[in-house]
Amino acid sequence: MSRVLIVGAGPAGMRAAETLARAGLVPIVVDEGARAGGQIYRRPPDGFIRPPKALYGAEAKKAAALHRMFEEMLRAGLITYHPQSSVLGFSGNTAQITGPEGMTAIGFDRLILATGAMDRLAPVPGWQHAGVYSLGAAQIALKAQGVALGRRIVLAGSGPLLTLVAHQLRKAGANVAAVLDTAPLSAQAVGGLRMAMARPLVTARGLAMRAGLGRLYHAGVRLDRIEAGDDGPCAMHWRDARNRSHVTPCDAVALGWHLQAETALTDLAGVAFDWSGTWAQWLPRADAEGRASGGVYLAGDGMGILGADGAEVAGRLAASACLADLGYAIPLRNRGRDMRRLARMRRFAGGVARAFPWPAEMIRNLPDSTVICRCEGITAGELGDTLPLAGAEANRVKSLGRIGMGRCQGRYCQRAGAELIAALAGIAPAQAGRLRAQPPVRPAPISLLCSETDNG
Amino acid sequence: MSAAGSPGRLRRLAETGREPLSFHFDGVRLHALAGDTVLTGVLLSAGHLRKAEFGPERRAGFCLMGACQDCWIWQEDGPRLRACSTPLREGMRLLSGSPHYWPDPRS
Numbered sequence: 001m002s003r004v005l006i007v008g009a010g011p012a013g014m015r016a017a018e019t020l021a022r023a024g025l026v027p028i029v030v031d032e033g034a035r036a037g038g039q040i041y042r043r044p045p046d047g048f049i050r051p052p053k054a055l056y057g058a059e060a061k062k063a064a065a066l067h068r069m070f071e072e073m074l075r076a077g078l079i080t081y082h083p084q085s086s087v088l089g090f091s092g093n094t095a096q097i098t099g100p101e102g103m104t105a106i107g108f109d110r111l112i113l114a115t116g117a118m119d120r121l122a123p124v125p126g127w128q129h130a131g132v133y134s135l136g137a138a139q140i141a142l143k144a145q146g147v148a149l150g151r152r153i154v155l156a157g158s159g160p161l162l163t164l165v166a167h168q169l170r171k172a173g174a175n176v177a178a179v180l181d182t183a184p185l186s187a188q189a190v191g192g193l194r195m196a197m198a199r200p201l202v203t204a205r206g207l208a209m210r211a212g213l214g215r216l217y218h219a220g221v222r223l224d225r226i227e228a229g230d231d232g233p234c235a236m237h238w239r240d241a242r243n244r245s246h247v248t249p250c251d252a253v254a255l256g257w258h259l260q261a262e263t264a265l266t267d268l269a270g271v272a273f274d275w276s277g278t279w280a281q282w283l284p285r286a287d288a289e290g291r292a293s294g295g296v297y298l299a300g301d302g303m304g305i306l307g308a309d310g311a312e313v314a315g316r317l318a319a320s321a322c323l324a325d326l327g328y329a330i331p332l333r334n335r336g337r338d339m340r341r342l343a344r345m346r347r348f349a350g351g352v353a354r355a356f357p358w359p360a361e362m363i364r365n366l367p368d369s370t371v372i373c374r375c376e377g378i379t380a381g382e383l384g385d386t387l388p389l390a391g392a393e394a395n396r397v398k399s400l401g402r403i404g405m406g407r408c409q410g411r412y413c414q415r416a417g418a419e420l421i422a423a424l425a426g427i428a429p430a431q432a433g434r435l436r437a438q439p440p441v442r443p444a445p446i447s448l449l450c451s452e453t454d455n456g
Numbered sequence: 457m458s459a460a461g462s463p464g465r466l467r468r469l470a471e472t473g474r475e476p477l478s479f480h481f482d483g484v485r486l487h488a489l490a491g492d493t494v495l496t497g498v499l500l501s502a503g504h505l506r507k508a509e510f511g512p513e514r515r516a517g518f519c520l521m522g523a524c525q526d527c528w529i530w531q532e533d534g535p536r537l538r539a540c541s542t543p544l545r546e547g548m549r550l551l552s553g554s555p556h557y558w559p560d561p562r563s
């Protein structure tokens with residue numbers, strides 16, 4: 001029987017596993033979470049009692065259905081599941097994995113990557129302080145732990161998550177001081193129309209949530225800086241769409257500009273990348289079903305930011321493509337329906353990208369003293385200083401200036417870094433190149449790596 | 457420890473009916489609930505997890521999803537751990553900085 005390894009147990013990975021199991025395969029699922037669900041449908045630990053409706057709102061039914069489906073497959077022994085485990089890299093068709101049992105190596109014939117997405121971050125002066133978080137973090141804290149990240153929280157950035165997190169926090173009783181959206185209303189109108197044409201209900205729901213925020217919400221904002229003392233943030237300094245200055249006192253800030261695909265493993269698996277102007281990021285190359293090169297298949301937000309519903313469809317499609325390539329007969333009717341659904345998700349996502357753009361202009365105007373690499377405190381000025389020697393190429397700038405070499409492996413600075421390189425060199429961000437991923441893609445103790453080598 | 461009165465950075469909004477547990481952070485005995493992550497437990501009572509290695513500021517995690525590695529802290533006796541994705545256990549002894557004997561000659 002063919003061995004198919006699925007990385008990630010969010011909506012894409014779970015649906016991929018289901019599709020393979022139905023065809024009679026026993027897929028191996030490796031996931032970093034303690035329980036399947038991914039970020040969007042993340043489940044709290046045992047002993048937490050809020051019902052799905054309180055955790056997932058309008059998506060509660062979908063979340064519960066996915067969780068149930070996965071648990072049933074587990075119980076029936078239809079999948080091999082490795083929770084709390086991270087794939088660190090590959091050597092040929094073997095994945096190196098760390099988990100509760102230490103280091104293991106799992107061989108595979110085909111690989112389905114459903115690695116999801118994370119917040120796309122732009123630096124704001126002062127964002128290095130304790131108490132500044134990603135928007136996703138604010139949502140995870142609430143969903144998986146029932147806590148708010150502060151007593152007076154400013155949410156800033158752009159994208160559907162900004163409004164959603166604000167809504168969820170307020171509903172749970174948190175004090176949200178302001179919701180600052182850098183997207184101008186004009187862009188939101190154009191993008192919003194496209195969103196509404198593709199998915200009217202989802203768009204209307206978002207608008208209603210937004211309306212519920214009332215005067216907390218501001219569009220077309222410019223973020224000047226996060227004022228912070230020894231205890232972390234104390235105020236957000238910002239300007240409104242008419243360029244009037246505001247200072248909003250707070251003790252926590254959550255930032256995020258929509259999402260960025262998590263692609264480190266995709267890169268290590270040898271998949272090619274293309275620059276996406278729409279998404280202002282590098283995205284892996286795959287066909288419409290998620291078929292990439294060399295027996296690798298992609299699904300979900302790790303392939304392109306289509307959201308949770310898109311991820312479920314993409315997971316099924318990628319697994320079907322994998323099955324077809326392995327010689328299994330797959331029902332064509334479902335495939336056609338899924339392809340049409342995915343096309344609709346793509347149209348919606350295009351509208352989202354247009355409505356909530358990457359704040360290129362804001363980044364290009366950051367003061368030299370702004371920390372760009374949060375891991376190692378490297379500033380915009382220090383990045384600029386490397387250019388005469390390094391040239392305008394992200395990997396060379398990384399070698400000389402360490403932008404992208406810290407603990408997060410460039411996940412949270414590479415987009416802003418490329419934007420600054422491009423601004424200084426007078427080129428397009430795509431021309432600044434793409435940071436190559438390096439194994440291990442998660443930190444692992446040297447002792448683990450050594451012991452694996454010894455055994456191997 | 458009441459939800460509203462917690463002295464740390466975080467504020468509990470829900471799920472307060474779980475079993476209590478206690479642990480140590482920088483030698484001080486603190487209280488939390490079973491099911492809290494190390495990050496949640498520490499930051500309900502403290503303002504930060506650790507000091508930054510490359511700047512004067514402190515750190516308290518950033519992504520909470522295992523992507524940024526901002527939240528690694530020390531244990532008095534044992535390996536470092538990623539606070540956002542490690543469940544807090546009764547009796548843990550955690551440190552915001554490295555123990556003085558690190559690297560441990562015994563290991």
Ligand code: FES
Pocket residue numbers: 517518519520521522523524525526527528538539540541
């Ligand atoms: S907070 Fe980012 S890895 Fe823990």
